[in-house]
Amino acid sequence: ETGVTQSPTHLIKTRGQQVTLRCSSQSGHNTVSWYQQALGQGPQFIFQYYREEENGRGNFPPRFSGLQFPNYSSELNVNALELDDSALYLCASSLEGGSGKNIQYFGAGTRLSVL
Amino acid sequence: AQKITQTQPGMFVQEKEAVTLDCTYDTSDPSYGLFWYKQPSSGEMIFLIYQGSYDQQNATEGRYSLNFQKARKSANLVISASQLGDSAMYFCAMRERNAGNMLTFGGGTRLMVKP
Numbered sequence: 001e002t003g004v005t006q007s008p009t010h011l012i013k014t015r016g017q018q019v020t021l022r023c024s025s026q027s028g029h030n031t032v033s034w035y036q037q038a039l040g041q042g043p044q045f046i047f048q049y050y051r052e053e054e055n056g057r058g059n060f061p062p063r064f065s066g067l068q069f070p071n072y073s074s075e076l077n078v079n080a081l082e083l084d085d086s087a088l089y090l091c092a093s094s095l096e097g098g099s100g101k102n103i104q105y106f107g108a109g110t111r112l113s114v115l
Numbered sequence: 116a117q118k119i120t121q122t123q124p125g126m127f128v129q130e131k132e133a134v135t136l137d138c139t140y141d142t143s144d145p146s147y148g149l150f151w152y153k154q155p156s157s158g159e160m161i162f163l164i165y166q167g168s169y170d171q172q173n174a175t176e177g178r179y180s181l182n183f184q185k186a187r188k189s190a191n192l193v194i195s196a197s198q199l200g201d202s203a204m205y206f207c208a209m210r211e212r213n214a215g216n217m218l219t220f221g222g223g224t225r226l227m228v229k230p
Binding site: 031088 | 148158160162165206210215216218219221222223
């Protein structure tokens, strides 16, 4: 158990709708990263939040947005859902700013299906 | 060019034997970290082992060891004494200092342990 929890575990939406995914980070961690994992592929980095600010973004359009709260939990919002957004969405927490390895610890993910 | 390449889509290993999962990487950043994660069918990415680009010795964590050959840009994962519970997807990932905390993943290798 990593202590990173994501909700919901599964979600079904229709094209054009909006969705919010949630992540609670591991105790003591200050950074949350979000990844999209399409079926049969490795995860792709969406963005990262550090101290409530976006701190890096992958090749994803602006309809993917996020928030980080003072308790370091985070949300991923996706607007105008497309069929290709169907994937497993993984959240990872880490402790940044130290001299350590900055290991990212992942939750079990939210599986989103867009119909 | 692919930053992380895993050339083995699937592998079989007999229980109690050792297995090597291949990973090659491509970067011009002198400072980087290499990670291996295990993903069971439940979806959670489980951190296994880390190797820093400046580490002089190969990393080891229990039954996991990393065969780091810097000049060849390879970071192969060795699992000793395979167990049935080792059956899962395995992903190699890299973080480059100049790319912040973003992890870049390979396409993964599915390992199947035979009894």
